[in-house]
Amino acid sequence: MQSSATTKRMLTLAAAGSLVLAAAGCATVQPAAPTSQLAVARAAVADARSADAGTYDAADLHNAQRKLDRAHDEMAQGDYAAAKNLAEEAEVDARLAATRARSDKATRAATEVQASIRALQDEITRNAQ
Amino acid sequence: MKTWKLAAGLALPAFALGACAVMPEHDSELTDARAAVVAAQNDPKVVELAPTELNQAVEAMHRADRAWSDHRDVEYVHHLAYLAWTRAAIAQETARMKEAEASVASATAERDRVRLEARTREAQRAQARAASAEISAQRAQAQAEVNRRQAIVAQQQAAGATQAAQAARSEAEQAQQQAALARAQAANANEHAQALQAALAELQARPTDRGMVVTMGDLLFDTGSAHLKPGGERIVDNLADFMRTYPQRRVAIEGFTDSVGNPGYNQDLSERRADAVRLALIDRGIDPARIVARGYGEEYPVASNGNVAGRQMNRRVEVVISDVNGVIGSRGSAPLANVGRGPRG
Incomplete structure (x- = not known):
């Protein structure tokens, strides 16, 4: 459901892209280049990679990376509004991927520690006999 | 949806x-x-x-x-x-x-x-x-x-047993030594007795009820004199040797005569002859306290005065040797009353 929603969003975004371009042509106010937003998104993607999101949440990391790339493209083509939106989405996607990766790792670690506790307790019980 | x-x-x-x-x-x-x-x-x-x-x-x-x-x-x-x-x-x-x-x-x-x-x-x-x-x-x-x-x-028990064994051994040894000593003493005593016997035999002593008696005959004195002849001196030598060897022994020297002549003279002669022997012993280093001398004159004849041989036997000096304790039997316990005259007074 999530992926289908994402696909839907992609399609609507793509459709909106041309409308935005058309609107930009007649708009008197051109938004500033989202340089800082792109930098934040880039940092978030890098953080997600360092959190091993490539292993734990490859789909979200992939989305983030793809949107970041497209944001760069839009930026290059001068569509700052689209670049900003894509960068914002890339950032939250990357943050979600990083958080999921960390969450999964912590859960796994907790499971391992609990397993080691059980092993220790078994050992105590065995030695006590 | x-x-x-x-x-x-x-x-x-x-x-x-x-x-x-x-x-x-x-x-x-x-x-x-x-x-x-x-x-x-x-x-x-x-x-x-x-x-x-x-x-x-x-x-x-x-x-x-x-x-x-x-x-x-x-x-x-x-x-x-x-x-x-x-x-x-x-x-x-x-x-x-x-x-x-x-x-x-x-x-x-x-x-x-x-x-x-x-x-x-x-x-x-x-x-x-x-x-x-x-x-x-x-x-x-x-x-x-x-x-x-x-x-x-x-260990202590073993040591105790060893000690007991040693004690028994030493007791046995002691007993053996005592036995040996007793044997030696017996041998010694035997030797002594034999030596004494030999000495007495040398003196030609004869046993009597008063003890061993050495008789010095008349021929050992000069006639009618108290002077000892060389044979008498030899007997005195032997007697002195004996007394030195057996210091506990004492002697009683008794002089006798026959019944011929004056009894007073005879008494005097018997006393002088006994005393001569006493002095000869003293001359040879014998303690005077160990010697008593006495004259009996004509008394206590040992043979008949009726013939020459009997009278010669009666003229004599007898030396009575004491027992080992220095005791000499008193005269008269066994007097020769049946021979010659009886004792005077």
């Missing part, structure tokens, strides 16, 4: 929060996002563990709602709805992460506690084993001490 209706239902409380509560809800993107945000708000774990992320999600939702109420273009509203939806997911995921991290921390603490417990128990077991080993060692030591004492007692 089922999820849509569910999300709309869940979203109802959020309308109260939202500034645009009067706005009819038509956009499904917005609805999905609101449902996600509300779900996060209603999750106590998210409220507790991810307040910052929840706040960001709510903020994002407000921006999306505002954009919708401001009639911003739908793509932009969808973009903001996407951000809100993802922020809500981040809040949920953060809460899950914090929970897992807390779980790791507490489990680690628990593991450390259990590990400590395991080590403590191991140490206690080791201690118990050491204590048990200690007790065994003490028991072994006590047993060794008992064995040692038993060995000492046995």
Whole structure:
């Protein structure tokens, strides 16, 4: 459901892209280049990679990376509004991927520690006999 | 769509929060996002563990709602709805992460506690084993001490037995020595007796009731004189030797005559002859206290005065030798009364 929603969003975004371009042509106010937003998104993607999101949440990391790339493209083509939106989405996607990766790792670690506790307790019980 | 209706239902409380509560809800993107945000708000774990992320999600939702109420273009509203939806997911995921991290921390603490417990128990077991080993060692030591004492007692008993054996041996040796001594003494006594016998034989002594008696005949004196002839001197030599050899012995020297002539003269001669022998012994170093001399004149004849031979036998000096204690039997205990005349007065 999530992926289908994402696909839907992609399609609507793509459709909106041309409308935005058309609107930009007649708009008197051109938004500033989202340089800082792109930098934040880039940092978030890098953080997600360092959190091993490539292993734990490859789909979200992939989305983030793809949107970041497209944001760069839009930026290059001068569509700052689209670049900003894509960068914002890339950032939250990357943050979600990083958080999921960390969450999964912590859960796994907790499971391992609990397993080691059980092993220790078994050992105590065995030695006590 | 089922999820849509569910999300709309869940979203109802959020309308109260939202500034645009009067706005009819038509956009499904917005609805999905609101449902996600509300779900996060209603999750106590998210409220507790991810307040910052929840706040960001709510903020994002407000921006999306505002954009919708401001009639911003739908793509932009969808973009903001996407951000809100993802922020809500981040809040949920953060809460899950914090929970897992807390779980790791507490489990680690628990593991450390259990590990400590395991080590403590191991140490206690080791201690118990050491204590048990200690007790065994003490028991072994006590047993060794008992064995040692038993060995000492046995040793002492053996030493006692050895001592007893030695004592018995030394007693036997002593007895043997005493026996040897007794034998030697007996041999010695025997030797003494034999020597005495030999000495007495040398003196030609004869046994009488008063003791051994040496008779010096008339021929050993000059006629009618107390002067000793060389033969008489020899007998006195032998007598002196004997008395030096047996210092306990004493002598009684007794002079006699025949019955011819004046009895007074005879008495005098008998006394002078006895005294001559006494002085000869004293001359040879014999203690005078060991010697008594006495004259009996014509008394105590040993033969008949009726013939020459008898008269010669009666003219004599008798030396009576005492017993070993110096005692000499008194004259008269066995007088020769049947021979010649009886004793005078």
